[in-house]
Amino acid sequence: MKKYLEVLSDLEQKMNHGQFVSGQKLPSVRNAAKHYGCSVSTITRAYAELENNHSVYSIAQSGYYVVEKQRNRPNVSESNRIDFASTSPDPSVFPYLDFKHSLDKALDTYKFDLFTCGDSKGMETLRHTLISHLAGEQVFAKVDWITITSGANRALEILAKMPFPNGNSVILVEQPSYDLYLRFLEAEGIPVCGISRSTAGIDLRELEEKFIHGGIKFFYTMPRYHNPLGTSYSADDRRIIARLASKYNVYIVEDDYMADLGEERGMDPIYSYNATSHVVYLKSFSKIIFPGLRLGVAVLPEKVIETFYEYQRYADTSQLSQAALEVYIQNGMYERHKRKISKQYAARIIVLNEAVKKHNAAGLLQISEVQSGVFIQFKMPQKVNLERLVERLAAMNIFVVSGKQFYLSGYMEREKFIRISISRAQPEQIEAGVRMIIEEVGREVKSPF
Template sequence: MKKYLDILTDIEQKINEGQFASGQKLPSVRNAAKLYGCSANTIARAYVELEKCHAIYSIAQSGYYVVEKLGKRLNVTESKTVDFSSVSPDPSVFPYLDFQHCLNKALDTYKYDLFTCGNSKGLETLRQTLVSHLAGYQVFAKMEQIIITSGANQALEILAKIPFPNGNSVILVEQPSYDIYLRFLEAEGIPVQGITRTTAGIDLRELEEKFRQGGIKFFYTMPRHHSPLGTSYSADERRAIARMASKYDVYVVEDDYMADLGEEPGTDPIYAYNRTSHIVYLKSFSKIIFPGLRLGAAVLPEKLLESFCEYKRYADTSQLSQAALEVYIKNGMYDRHKRKICSQYAARIRALNEAVRQYNDAGLLSISDVRSGVYVQFKLPQTVNLERLIERLAAKDIVVVSGKQFYLSNYLEREKFLRISISRAQPEQIEEGVREIIEEVRREVKSPSMV
């Protein structure tokens, strides 16, 4: 990692924590270079980038100062509600000013071209930019393989409907899994089967047997930061899935929607382990920037390109949004924001884990081992009345989500759990929220009612 990015991140963190107050003058370039043990040029670059991010400003012949904040932008921390349910990013970390700059830059660069319908495959310059961007995730693809979609959901819906080269029709899904996609498959009457996945992983022998039996069109999986479990597959599991896909001619749709939110070094996507083009790689930009952007990217094997593009006949994503995203990635703002949001979410996960260690001394809850991402599974005793628990927590302004909705309607092998999201749970609220959840579970265990 470049030294100036480490310095930039450290200064941003000090500003956010109040160590550098609004309007305060930062150390001079020379003094900061001594402080960080680097060259003056490195500090100067970090300060210039911070100025571009609207975190600091410069005064000629005087120095750099922290931008004065005019109050809390969205007052999210003033709410008494502890929100463990929301899946969208915390509005307080949305890169409004950065993206506004990118929108203006895109307009200056492309002008009238942005007001045409565009290409159904997406803005060519963005797709070219994504070639190198995705390579950073060990997804090496040609521009022709990358299709811009209106979020990952659009790609998932198209893939469910188009024919695949293997001629099969059944979609295999992890259980539990992404609830919106499960409801879509059921509503459309698309053949679907489930396979159990827990915080311990997936039974690879059972998965191979399902692949061997035939009929599987593709296996839909979230290999890292799984929703709702929060856990990730090991490198060995990803490698095994890639091998089985090739061996049994089963495609894998890899939904890497949270690739940006922290991962152990060296843990590559399934895509990187497959050499027979049986992997469809999906990436969303909603979790790292903001949901309203509605942009995603699908990396498709060449055998699927024609049918996918035939189904997606027209341009349905904003040319302006695509151009702004291109600028956002190319000027380094995307990587800077990723570091910022990863740091904040990791701190919230640590606070959650610490609260669980402090209050779950009786072991009432089984907690998934999660250190990054936004989701954690709180597995409950079978005697707990889940609906009543959620109602009691809501009465205390603690909002949680039942694990029931993340299963196919006819899937019987279910765990009883709460899906906890730290995305919008403010750090100062997390300890109290966890304490109350454990207290209410304790009450339920004392007065059980099977559901």
């Protein structure tokens, strides 16, 4: 890591932990250089970065001072709420000031251009920026293959409705899978069928049979940090899925919506293993920055690009949001925030795993082995009444999501589980929440009804 980044990180930690409080003057540039054992120019750069982030402000001939932070009013009802249901990022880690800086810089840079409708493919400068950004995920793409959409859901809707070059019509989905997309496919009357996926993975022989005989247009999959299971396919499974797609001319729609939340080795996407352009790669930025940003990226095979734009019809994303995201990525703020939120979520999952080990001695729950991401599956004994369990937990101010909604309406081979999300669950609440869930499951098992 560059020295100025080490200094910057240390100063930010001290401000976050109250060692430097609102209005306090930072050490002079020379004193700070002596303290950190670096040059004056390194400190100047770190202080300038803090000022750009609105963490400090400077007064000529005086020095740098810590910006006064807004104090959130305590909310009694919120503090008692244990939220294992929400999927959006924790508001306490939203990068408001960083993104405000990016918005200001975008306005200064692009001015009036930001208030036009723009290209339906997205801003060309952002798409060029995304070439190197995606390459970091082993997704190597040309600028013409990249399109910006108003969130990954918009791309999923277009892909579901448009024809594909293989001439097939059925969409294959994992079961369980992303509930909103399943409801969309059913509401639109789009041909869809399911294939079972568990925390252990997927039956690749069954997948091959469906590719051969199922008339599959594309296979929709979340290979990393699956919603609702939380698990990821092994590298071998991803490699085999890529090979089967090429062999049987079936497309893969790879929803890599949480690509930024883990750094495990061997976690390259299916896209990186496919040499025949049979993978549509999707990524969302809302899970890292703000849910309301509504920006996603699709990397399209050349054979489907023209049809995709025919069905998209018009630009549906804000030019200002795109320009701000471009600045946010280019100046390194995205990478820094990604690491921050990824570490925070990983720490919460560690707390949750330890709580399960402590309170699940009777083995009432089976949980997915997850070390990063957001979701974990709590698999229940068959005797448990899920609806009643969810209601009883809600009455105790513990909010979870029943696994039933993550299946197609007619799909019968269902596991009984609740989905746990740690994105809004505060670390100090997690153990108590897990303990009360296990206690309620125990009561359900003993119930005569």
